[in-house]
Amino acid sequence: MERKAQPEDCSNDLDPDYFPIPPEAAKAMNTCYIASTYSTCTLEEISAAAPGGLRWFQLYVHRNREVSKNLVQRAEASGFQALVLTADLPYTGRRRDDIRNGFRLPPHMKLKNLEGAFEGDDSSEYGLPPNSLDASVTWNDIYWLRSLTQLPIIIKGILTREDAELAVRHGVQGIIVSNHGGRQLDGGLATIDALVEIVEAVQGRAEVYLDGGIRKGSDILKALALGAKCVFIGRPALWGLAYKGEEGLQDVLRILQDEFRLSMALAGCASVSEIGPHLVQFSKL
Numbered sequence: 001m002e003r004k005a006q007p008e009d010c011s012n013d014l015d016p017d018y019f020p021i022p023p024e025a026a027k028a029m030n031t032c033y034i035a036s037t038y039s040t041c042t043l044e045e046i047s048a049a050a051p052g053g054l055r056w057f058q059l060y061v062h063r064n065r066e067v068s069k070n071l072v073q074r075a076e077a078s079g080f081q082a083l084v085l086t087a088d089l090p091y092t093g094r095r096r097d098d099i100r101n102g103f104r105l106p107p108h109m110k111l112k113n114l115e116g117a118f119e120g121d122d123s124s125e126y127g128l129p130p131n132s133l134d135a136s137v138t139w140n141d142i143y144w145l146r147s148l149t150q151l152p153i154i155i156k157g158i159l160t161r162e163d164a165e166l167a168v169r170h171g172v173q174g175i176i177v178s179n180h181g182g183r184q185l186d187g188g189l190a191t192i193d194a195l196v197e198i199v200e201a202v203q204g205r206a207e208v209y210l211d212g213g214i215r216k217g218s219d220i221l222k223a224l225a226l227g228a229k230c231v232f233i234g235r236p237a238l239w240g241l242a243y244k245g246e247e248g249l250q251d252v253l254r255i256l257q258d259e260f261r262l263s264m265a266l267a268g269c270a271s272v273s274e275i276g277p278h279l280v281q282f283s284k285l
């Protein structure tokens, strides 16, 4: 699909043919892009936008399991390299800002991966039936996912050592310590505070990543020092896109990378392998 130039402003009046594609920026910056189940481009379009890029697919499990099975198989067939199962959204949190601002997807944007999946029932503002997610998902559903795909399974939304232990016992290859950017359970733990006990519980049996509140290179340094293998960003990517499309996202990634390098140097680390818990001093209060 031909893409048009970035519109001058960020109003809701976007050109329907314009869509910024983050995977291109992620590939250009040699980093990983996680595509959402609720992406407004199809998995196949995302793959075609950045062939050879590192990309994972984030799954929300729907009540109609055939819908989810189909998505998992499409992701694998179109070259996604891992499956990220989001575990902290049995229901959508109460997002007061979205309610106050009357947030809706602009009419020309659709949840394209799910088009046709809920034919005849598009009663919510996202074009999905309300409560279409399966809130009864249990740990055993990881075995169900395993039966559908060869891809590594990563679980997103873990905040305690107990859940980390269960995740590893059920055979996941990775854990994203996440509170969904604070958009789900109000008052949930900050991810940086949850990280240490999760890394201790996992003991290298799975990779541990973190997202939430990464805004500066020194935030990355702290997360790595406390045992995260890498970090992800949510909102900063959106701010870059709103500012200047793909170029704006590359700017965000470059700033984070530069600041991370600088923080490493100022902390006396010549390589990532030198980053460790010795860099962080805990408050004794």
Ligand SMILES: Cc1cc2nc3c(=O)[nH]c(=O)nc-3n(C[C@H](O)[C@H](O)[C@H](O)COP(=O)(O)O)c2cc1C
Pocket: 036, 037, 038, 058, 086, 156, 178, 179, 180, 181, 182, 183, 211, 212, 213, 214, 232, 233, 234, 235, 236
């Ligand atoms: C607008 C918006 C949409 C999001 N959509 C999804 C989603 O579809 N699936 C998901 O697992 N997480 C979703 N998240 C959560 C992010 O994946 C991530 O956990 C969070 O944004 C990280 O925090 P940060 O924004 O402080 O970097 C969304 C977050 C935002 C702000």
